[in-house]
Amino acid sequence: MKLKVNRKTIEIFEGALVRHALLRYFAVKGLDVRQVDTLTVTDRWGHEIDLDAPASQHSTITFRVKSEK
């Protein structure tokens, strides 16, 4: 299935979680995949979603690094 992560279209397997979509994005961009667990993720309406949420075809998710307290 295809979805957008930070405006980039990525393709991932059926049944993937948001976590896997982010891992794929990071792998494509050559970034350190270990950072994925530090991210805050939102859907296209700005609602927070967790990393274990199911990824959906044609959805749009945005991430940013969690701010440290």
Add this chain to the structure above:
Amino acid sequence: MRKLLFVLLMVPFAFASWAQNKKEVHILSANDMHAAIECFPRLCFVADSLRTLYPDLLILSAGDNRSGDPINDMYEIPAYPMVSLMNIVGFHATTLGNHEFDSGQEGLAKLINMSDFSYLCANAHPAESTGIHIRPYQKFDVGGVSVGIIGAVALGPIGKPESHPKNMTDITFTQPLEALQQYQFLRKECDVVLFLSHIGYEDDVKISASLPWVDLIVGGHSHTQLNGGEIHNGLLITQNVNRLARVTHITLTVENGKVVDKRAENIAIKGVKRENKVVGKLADYFTNNPAFDEVLAVNDKPVSTYEELGCLMTDAYLQAANADISLQNYGGVRYDTLSVRGINVKDVLQLDPFQNNLVEMTVTGNEFIDILKMCFVNDQARFPLISGATAEYVLDDTKQQVKKVVLYGPDGKKLNLKKTYRVVTNNYVQAITPTNRKDEGHDLGIGSAEAIMQFLKAKGHIDYQGKTCVKEVRK
């Protein structure tokens, strides 16, 4: 004067009568709890506290109560701990989430029979032979207010919820909206109509336009954190992220049989400082389950390398998926030694702690080699482990780049790289290897740790000393 006095005397009675027509319904809702056993003592404290104020509190779950912690999911009766804890907290109803099907029809039937709460799902139609007792809807009397609750679960691309198809062979499903529309009569029979939804926030919003006869959607599946709730097409929609980070307290004001006000606020469970001690003891009991010491197989010879243990993992995946080749990345093998002793459930969860699922892809030999090369780079120049084939790597002088890979089948002959093969790996490896393959694969709904446990149990005795699947050729 008398008339004025009469009117003044009647005012309090009129007010009392008007106030009696106004009632409040209080609901505590959770969604996608995914076996967050550790949060139940605090959840129970919250529920008890609210019940003190609102004795008719209705407690609901929007599905996916299980699947997220081996302590729950691998209990002797899979997922029983959550049912037991939900019974004590006093849940009234749940809908079916896609993960409710994870222990198969028999497992679900058993859990439903052990639950004190109802399972509501209008778009799932189990055959009578399954013994699965669900209802499409149920009416609850909440302090004199009639609340009708209907449930529904999201369907995946194959028209069934996202769980392994073998878990639902005798259950048919209809599209949620099509199923829900059959229950419009609830509008006339109930003061409040509530849709307990496991279809996801986006679909909750879409469907709300077609449900003007519904007052409230208690949502789940997409793990969307709403701030209290949102009004769409006149309906209040609520949902939280998973694992009981938050729950929602919903207040509906009902006057003369109609909902005149709807409010929702989040309660952060993780921030609750007090807990129900009895539930705490029960959660501890489940967490310290001696079944995790169950010996699955005996290791006959000591192993001392990641490769040897990785080969055990890939053999297990190969068997679980009945695939041609299996693959495990080096970094996913979490320890490298195993002495001569029994291997128990805890050992497997330590070897494979990530709760990954197996994914199957159909790829050519060349596409598979691209995946191997990418795994090698991702794991800082360490070879991935495979079963069903062996791989011969030619590295460059720096030993950081793979120049060539040759694959050999179990018969020792070179594999045809243009032919396609069914390859199984875990979903982490699938995600971090963005090669140009045609097939991205699909989740098999089988946990990789679960596959290893079943493999060991079937074997009884194992010997992986000296096992190898990798050859490095220096040129």
